[in-house]
Amino acid sequence: MEIINFDVYGDDRGSLISLEHFKNIPFNIKRVYYIFNTSSGVSRGFHAHINLRQVVIAIKGKCDFHIDEGRGMEVFTLNSPCRGVYIDKLTWREMHNFSDDCILMVLASENYDPSDYITNYEEFKGMANVKVR
Numbered sequence: 068m069e070i071i072n073f074d075v076y077g078d079d080r081g082s083l084i085s086l087e088h089f090k091n092i093p094f095n096i097k098r099v100y101y102i103f104n105t106s107s108g109v110s111r112g113f114h115a116h117i118n119l120r121q122v123v124i125a126i127k128g129k130c131d132f133h134i135d136e137g138r139g140m141e142v143f144t145l146n147s148p149c150r151g152v153y154i155d156k157l158t159w160r161e162m163h164n165f166s167d168d169c170i171l172m173v174l175a176s177e178n179y180d181p182s183d184y185i186t187n188y189e190e191f192k193g194m195a196n197v198k199v200r
């Protein structure tokens with residue numbers, strides 16, 4: 068997991084951020100999706116991916132990320148369009164405490180593939196331990 072701070076191009080009209088593969092995004096972007104209208108009190112995620120790598124940006128509002136790369140859970144808040152979190156393959160993620168206005172934009176290294184999900188935390192920890200060792 069790595070927090071990426073983006074360069075902001077601002078002038079008297081406002082601000083602009085550009086996302087480009089191999090400049091500030093560490094993979095070729097094959098898919099973009101966004102998550103919005105998350106109901107109050109709802110949490111999302113609760114899985115890892117076998118191959119997928121992603122950068123997640125809270126382009127509006129905020130939510131808390133719980134991330135485990137095999138060494139235990141780290142918690143942080145995504146609350147700025149000026150930075151994103153890079154989530155590598157074999158990383159467990161949960162998203163909690165969405166603000167009503169939260170919009171999460173996600174850049175993904177692969178097309179959508181349901182068979183790439185690991186939804187069992189114990190199975191994930193077994194696979195991550197092999198990677199960490």
Ligand code: T46
Pocket residue numbers: 098100102111112113116121123160171173179
């Ligand atoms: C992640 C967080 C931030 C698609 O049809 N295409 C897609 O590209 C995606 C991502 C999802 N879907 C379908 C599959 C489910 O029926 O949309 C529904 C919700 O997807 P999911 O349960 O995977 O959503 P989250 O919010 O739990 O997790 C997603 C990503 O899967 C995950 O990799 O990091 O957003």
